[in-house]
Amino acid sequence: MYEQLLESSGLTKNESLAYLSLLKLGKAKSGEIVRDSKISGGKIYETLYKLVDKGLVKYITENNIKFFIANHPKTIIEYVKERERNLQNIEKELGSIVPNLENIRKLDSRAETVALIKGLRGVATIVYDALEKAQNISIMGVRSGKNIKFNNFWKKWHRHRVALKKKAKIIFSDKNTDYWRHFKKQKYTQVKEILHFSPGALMIIDNNSFIFSYDKELICIHIISESIAKSFKGFFDELWNFAENS
Template structure:
């Protein structure tokens, strides 16, 4: 049996080993459990106490010695349901205090530089905008490189759906030579105005700015640099506006 499946139910490695050992042993004292599960002597009672608290192990005391038994396997399903309920409750609590947490983060971030790596890292960084931009706000992106992994193209499309639903606008300048279908796709989303760069400069880096945030993104080996500084964001914005004024709407 794959112990990983038991661990995914919310048990630690030691808890999973002890629970499985008890299932095979039936009622047992600590010694045989240690021998079968291969957990350290010093950890066995702590692990058993944790499993008892989770309702997955019970015990009786016979002649001053504790004898332990594993709960029936369907108890694991019940435990998962209890965890789901608990996590849902915690999720609602976090949602309630989320505005305060965001405010704390914005107070402390003042001027900062962060590096996010990998596909998930780029997503995490990009979605910071949804904590800052409100309906009617706008972000600007330029030097957009079309040769991206397909998962990025799919992600941007999902992101545009989210952006449009929230009423956030976007102006995007793609490198010249980008497939027209990509621009048509982006412009099909409400509030998005995609155009070609007014210059034939092509780089593997993409730039973006909104509020006090500036981004430098490279997607072939995904990473993104986030700079939080109003002065730098204003500088990025000045370059973007100069480029934008030299463009024509895409048709």
């Protein structure tokens, strides 16, 4: 338990083991720490000196023998705080260079790419990015029975869409659910239904096509292609004209 918590604070596994051994042993030689922590003898000095650099361990020399001593456990809190401050500074620096990085990343708008993205965080990045420049949003195969975390994710995304005054057409595969009602009364949103029929969860935003799969995690196939998006949009328009408007 202690080892995992120390690793979460930024220490490596070996650093955590060595530090815990020193807390238990008090003043100890490297060999004693190796025996207690089961760290490789070839790695022990590298590990201990890293702990010294982090301010968690100190050493003294007696009769030409080096002894290591763990500093007070409160120093871990100071180490974590210092690490957080460094991360905040890095975050600020990264924020200042993001525009330059975006220029480096410039993509040919005509390029056709296919990517597989797993997890809410990765999917969020691409769908929010597409939303900012969206001119046309069409969504079909929407079901209410997904895990609530996925429904909440899309509610938040659509709230942002509405805030940007971006219109969307949505075809649900069910109706009369709380999730369905949420979108029926939402501004800048048209909802229709094709019950008991689902061509799969698909969202088309301009030249971007997103195919979604919901299981334990959200999986998305992201296709950037004008021709494929046009084909999907044609299929969507046919379904839209056929769908119920309750």
